[in-house]
Amino acid sequence: MRILNLAGRRLAASIPTLLLILIGIFLLLQFAPGDTVDAMMAQMGGGDAATARELRQFYGLDLSIPMQLGNYLWRLVRFDLGFSSIYGKPVATVILERLPPTLLLMTASLSFAFFAGLVLGVIAARGVNKWPDTLISTLGLIFYATPSFWFGLMAIVVFSVYLQWLPAGGFEDIGAASTGLARTLDIASHLVLPTLTLGLIFLAIYLRIMRASMLEVLNLDFVRTARAKGLDETRIVVRHVLRNALLPMVTLIGLQAGTMLGGSVVVESVFSLPGLGRLAYESVVQRDLNTLLGIVFVSALLVIAVNFLVDLLYARLDPRISAGT
Amino acid sequence: MDAIKRYFRSPAAIVGLLLLLVVIGMAISAGWFYPRDPLSLAGRPLIWPFSNPRFLLGTDNSGRDIAAQIFHGARIALLIGGAATVIAVVIGVLIGAFAGYFGGWVDTVLMRITEAFQILPNFVLLLVLVAVFGSTLTTVTIAVGIVSWPAPARLTRAEFLSLRNREFVQAGRTLGMKDLQLILGEILPNALPPVIVYASVVMAVAILLESALAFLRLSDPNVASWGNLIGLGRDVLRVQWYVAAIPGIAILLTVLAVSLVGQGLNDALNPRLKGR
Numbered sequence: 001m002r003i004l005n006l007a008g009r010r011l012a013a014s015i016p017t018l019l020l021i022l023i024g025i026f027l028l029l030q031f032a033p034g035d036t037v038d039a040m041m042a043q044m045g046g047g048d049a050a051t052a053r054e055l056r057q058f059y060g061l062d063l064s065i066p067m068q069l070g071n072y073l074w075r076l077v078r079f080d081l082g083f084s085s086i087y088g089k090p091v092a093t094v095i096l097e098r099l100p101p102t103l104l105l106m107t108a109s110l111s112f113a114f115f116a117g118l119v120l121g122v123i124a125a126r127g128v129n130k131w132p133d134t135l136i137s138t139l140g141l142i143f144y145a146t147p148s149f150w151f152g153l154m155a156i157v158v159f160s161v162y163l164q165w166l167p168a169g170g171f172e173d174i175g176a177a178s179t180g181l182a183r184t185l186d187i188a189s190h191l192v193l194p195t196l197t198l199g200l201i202f203l204a205i206y207l208r209i210m211r212a213s214m215l216e217v218l219n220l221d222f223v224r225t226a227r228a229k230g231l232d233e234t235r236i237v238v239r240h241v242l243r244n245a246l247l248p249m250v251t252l253i254g255l256q257a258g259t260m261l262g263g264s265v266v267v268e269s270v271f272s273l274p275g276l277g278r279l280a281y282e283s284v285v286q287r288d289l290n291t292l293l294g295i296v297f298v299s300a301l302l303v304i305a306v307n308f309l310v311d312l313l314y315a316r317l318d319p320r321i322s323a324g325t
Numbered sequence: 326m327d328a329i330k331r332y333f334r335s336p337a338a339i340v341g342l343l344l345l346l347v348v349i350g351m352a353i354s355a356g357w358f359y360p361r362d363p364l365s366l367a368g369r370p371l372i373w374p375f376s377n378p379r380f381l382l383g384t385d386n387s388g389r390d391i392a393a394q395i396f397h398g399a400r401i402a403l404l405i406g407g408a409a410t411v412i413a414v415v416i417g418v419l420i421g422a423f424a425g426y427f428g429g430w431v432d433t434v435l436m437r438i439t440e441a442f443q444i445l446p447n448f449v450l451l452l453v454l455v456a457v458f459g460s461t462l463t464t465v466t467i468a469v470g471i472v473s474w475p476a477p478a479r480l481t482r483a484e485f486l487s488l489r490n491r492e493f494v495q496a497g498r499t500l501g502m503k504d505l506q507l508i509l510g511e512i513l514p515n516a517l518p519p520v521i522v523y524a525s526v527v528m529a530v531a532i533l534l535e536s537a538l539a540f541l542r543l544s545d546p547n548v549a550s551w552g553n554l555i556g557l558g559r560d561v562l563r564v565q566w567y568v569a570a571i572p573g574i575a576i577l578l579t580v581l582a583v584s585l586v587g588q589g590l591n592d593a594l595n596p597r598l599k600g601r
Binding site for chain 2: 014016017018020021024025028029031032141142144145146147148149150151153154156157161255258259260261262263265266269280281284285287289292295296299300303304
């Protein structure tokens with residue numbers, strides 16, 4: 001019950017922020033040269049001014065800016081994100097179609113980065129200032145400095161072009177049209193390189209945080225007590241240290257959710273995955289502002305949702321948090 | 326002086342400084358070694374590196390000298406990274422200082438705005454800004470600065486919260502100093518060092534953001550940016566992979582240098598936090 005209470009309060013607190021984002025973005029887009037109708041006319045190969053006026057009236061673009069903003073927010077409340085002239089579908093439909101690959105990619109990268117970071121961080125902390133620590137920390141620094149799109153391209157050169165182990169792009173083989181297990185394996189093999197690429201920078205961050213928080217917890221009194229009781233090191237790490245050292249790692253998931261969504265724009269473009277990130281890129285290139293605004297809205301919702309889940313997880317890991325509020 | 330001695334005790338910090346000096350050296354000497362426009366045609370397209378002494382690093386798809394683009398690209402990377410960092414730190418320090426000093430509703434409002442910027446994915450916001458304001462060198466730099474200020478703002482606010490009721494501030498208040506005087510003259514100098522150290526992180530991310538934007542061909546196409554070159558190299562990736570590989574290494578080393586120097590400064594200035 002306490003957890004639900006906490007969750008409800010967090011969600012309510014995020015509504016003003018969300019509103020602020022939407023108003024800000026809406027006003028920002030007023031500066032954009034050209035509007036949806038201009039884009040549509042260009043798509044149709046030009047047209048006369050009368051048609052343009054009619055279309056503007058139809059889309060409510062002839063109203064004053066506060067009226068347009070009011071209309072827009074009222075439509076958002078009903079989850080109506082408008083119509084994408086470029087894709088010829090409602091924006092909500094386009095986004096829903098593109099959401100699954102992105103969510104799959106984000107979950108896979110996050111899990112990879114989290115667990116690999118955890119394991120490497122623990123190994124580094126256990127052998128602090130010895131060669132495994134130096135090696136792992138150096139690798140972490142290099143991963144952090146690697147541009148993800150470049151890593152993706154180099155991975156394609158090595159694993160797709162020369163070794164031919166993995167596909168270079170796409171979400172699944174179109175020709176195969178397989179079902180069930182074969183299809184799952186096909187999609188999985190397409191996702192290996194994007195997952196590594198997107199996860200790399202987060203792996204670097206997670207391993208650094210894990211190493212630091214392990215070192216901190218290893219010095220606390222209760223660890224000394226456990227050692228004094230004669231428990232062996234592995235047991236101490238697994239049973240006592242890990243749970244406490246995990247807290248900063250979990251916080252980080254929430255903080256990084258937005259960065260990860262942003263990163264998927266680049267990674268999805270490198271591997272031509274039909275996801276939300278690639279959609280964002282396409283709508284910038286084609287000036288489909290309705291869709292772009294919809295993506296911003298959905299991204300903000302996603303980040304808020306991830307933070308909400310992190311709060312729940314946090315309360316489970318450390319009961320003091322929910323008891324304290 | 327102790328701090329300088331501590332800085333040079335760490336091998337990683339020395340390596341970082343040397344790397345950074347190399348990059349700065351490349352940026353300064355670009356006009357000297359490669360006086361021609363780096364985007365002008367220089368020879369046959371797609372000459373492999375080290376196969377022709379005139380083009381040490383080879384040529385790209387349209388026959389432009391890659392080495393010249395790497396040298397001139399160092400200028401662009403440092404320019405955009407540096408300027409965007411200054412913008413981000415100035416905005417962040419101002420907002421963080423006011424929020425932390427005044428507290429109350431000022432803090433609430435400013436922190437809500439900061440939160441809004443943090444919830445929006447950096448890169449998506451950057452795309453929106455570029456879509457709206459276009460992608461010249463200036464707009465891209467400002468846009469990168471605008472998406473990067475929330476973290477310095479939070480850091481500054483935390484510093485101000487812990488400093489605003491210290492004795493030296495209260496002494497100033499008793500002397501009748503105005504709020505602005507206290508913020509700029511008394512608290513800010515004490516709050517600034519951790520923010521300056523953190524600026525290295527902002528700069529590393531700024532360089533990566535611009536290169537990603539350039540890779541997607543949404544940055545300024547008229548400058549020799551490393552990201553632009555990688556974007557070009559992508560078209561010939563399957564056979565001439567070196568076109569994309571070389572500028573990527575340049576970005577990697579520059580970002581690594583900036584991070585190492587930042588970490589070294591941090592360890593040198595806050596010796597108790599070493600190893601965190």
